[in-house]
Amino acid sequence: MKNKLNAFSLFFLTGFLLAFSGRAQEKKTLFIILDGIQRELLLKNPTPHLDQVMAEGGYYPAHVGGMRGGYSETPTVSAVGYNSLLTGVWVNKHNVRGNSIRRPNYHYWTIFRHFKEDYPHKTTAVYSTWLDNRTKLVGENLEATGRLQLDYHFDGLEVDTLGIPHDEQSDYIREIDQQVAAYAAKDIREKGPDLTWVYLQHTDDMGHRYGASPQMDSAIQEADRQVGLIWSAIREREKNYGEDWLLLITTDHGRGEGGFHHGGQTDEERATWIVSNKALNEIASQTPGIVDLFPTMAHHMHLSIPKNQAMEVDGVSLLGEAHASHLSGSLSGKDLSLKWESYGNGKTGRVWVTPTNQFRYGNSDLYRLLGEVRLEEESANFDLQVVPNNLKVVLEIPSGFINVWVKQTD
Template sequence: MKNILLFITLSISTITFSQKKKVLLVGIDGLQLEQLAKVNTPNFDKFNIKKGFNGGLLGTDSQQVTSSGPSWVTILTGVWADNHKVTSNSPNQVSASKSVFNYIKTSNSNLKTASISTWKNINLLLYKDMYLVDFSTQGGLDDYSTKIAVDLIGEKGLDFIFIHLDDVDHAGHAYGFGEKYSSSILKMDENIGQLLKATAHRNKNFNEDWLVILVTDHGRDAKGFGHGNQTISEKTIFVGLNKKGNSFFESVNNDKKINSIQELEKQTIPQTAVVPTILKYLNIPIKNEWKLDAKPLIN
């Protein structure tokens, strides 16, 4: 009888104290890593940020334009455009590949997800999977999207939330690098601070453990106005984690000079690593048949 009571007590303790894992993916459109380093950003500084690349592998079937449409679909499917088939920003396309929302929901129907897309085309490009998402928005402004995400984190107990924020990219297209671009980064840092405050509240009061991932879709040209081409600056992105990454993630040296696109692709993190990282953290087994183009960034 004593052994049975001990077993029951231990089981209850495990249930009570085991933290529930959650993921917040914050997508920041068009933020150049080198420009981020020039601005005082206390909330960005809470992350371990590593240099990465987008645009597929140069000269292979996976090569894709460094534009938002193909890049966000890559981030949310874990594969390059040779698989997902989205080749431009046009909303008259639908991803041929399943998204992270599909993998989460079909693996565990009890998990709840949300997609808050300030640039509405993201959800349109993933139209086939949107019926699986428990909550979604298309369009609006960054502050509005941030408020929605904060409310969802605080009140709804969702398991995976993707939020896309757009103002930095707008500043780049309108003004290039300079004072207004830097100001947009400062404002973005405030938005991230609100999101971190919300996840910290859940961690403390609801026995949760939030992995927060920062990612950008593309870099920018030398003056900061445009993107789309296969140049080092336009292919350079970043991935940030609020937790320690695995040996591959931690080995990336942001200060090492990149002399070629080939070096960028070999020595930094592929954009395709975001989806497997989310699935790994949520304890969702990654199937070979999904043919994801990268491995997780956490152990």
């Protein structure tokens, strides 16, 4: 009888653990943008809270700026970088060319819109020191974004000049960052939004005012403490509710000589970084772009991106099995040559092309299948039989799509 009871107890305990394990797989994602922190200063400064996140996942040099000198070259400007992260595409597609955010192309959906399309009853949140992130980039309640609604937000303090008086030293932005981080941590601990964006600005202000300086160092260390508030809340959620959180922390641009300004295409202005609480795949060792964070989050959250939209995404997931990345191509007469980076898994892909770009207007492009390729060969050549002026080329891989635009070299 004792053995039977022990067996029953073991069975019951196993069932309970399995049930809890299933609950543990509830996916949550939070990404933080710490504005304008160049790599060398991040690594130079003591950042114990970021170090804790890195210890669970890693630190990865990354980049912004698109294809330098090419069709997707993207200004290393704040709002431009934010939108490249949100949409997974470079400026030639999302059309946010500066901080004024004049004419975003909302046909390239943000991660928030895709998430709400798939999971209308799950919750989203933005906690930000800049109101435009929610109202213009995410585009809350705009007709062009399908009247997208967020569930929680905390922002707009920077326009409250009575409640938070502005000062020339930008101390008010430091205070707003602190309030934003504290509010975000409280909401995360109590409400656990499923998809969350936190944006903190003070580091960028210090860079513009003082360059690489003690003031910038102090701002980085303060940003680390604010990250610590949020990381602590995530750890509590994981412990108390068994949730599976992906935390991605990055910056939107580097800085030029002296650490003051940005916007151009120097190596220093393009150089960024990613910190993750999960180990990323082999592609992350190839200096990933900010556009790679969109498909990474989509992978973690199991989003089903429609094919015509997925074929436009410029990034590739840094989670899961790596198949191919860094697609490039050239077009000479009827000859199309393609190259890519392969990760040696013996898989095949398919090449699609279209001479049109109707997607940017909200329409569909008609793609033609050129053929199948072995990804391990890392190159392919095709005779198009006609001479197009330019092509959108998409390489379909087991984990999704990668794309490149090519034009005649003659």
